Amino acid sequence: MHELAERLENTDGIQRRGLVLATIMRFKQICNHPAHGTGDGDFDPSRSGKFKRLREICEEIAARQERVLVFTQFQEIMDPLASFLATVFARNGLQLHGEPPYDEDKSW
Helix, strand or coil, X not given: CHXXXXXXXXXXXXXXXXXXXXXXXXXXXXXXXXHHHHCCCCCCHHHCHHHHHHHHHHHHHHHCCCCCCXXXXXXXXXXXXXXXXXXXXXXXXXXCCCCCCCCCCCCC
């Protein structure tokens, strides 16, 4: 945090705004799961309060044989999240994202 404060003191205008937005984005990633923030790839559900709470909610939903729709801003968390939810629901779910399907036979 001291480094951020120092950087904010030494920047202004659009650069300062960019730094603030980048920092907020980093905090949002850390709040998803610590591995999302650190990039270490260890998405162990026990390391994330958000994953623990999601498990509690989804276990109740699964017990009632209902469905859930989970949104995320970050595509890089989708695979770990889908794997985690598959353990709760005992089946794979559908992942929807904004990227077009990749087809090797077609050129863009």
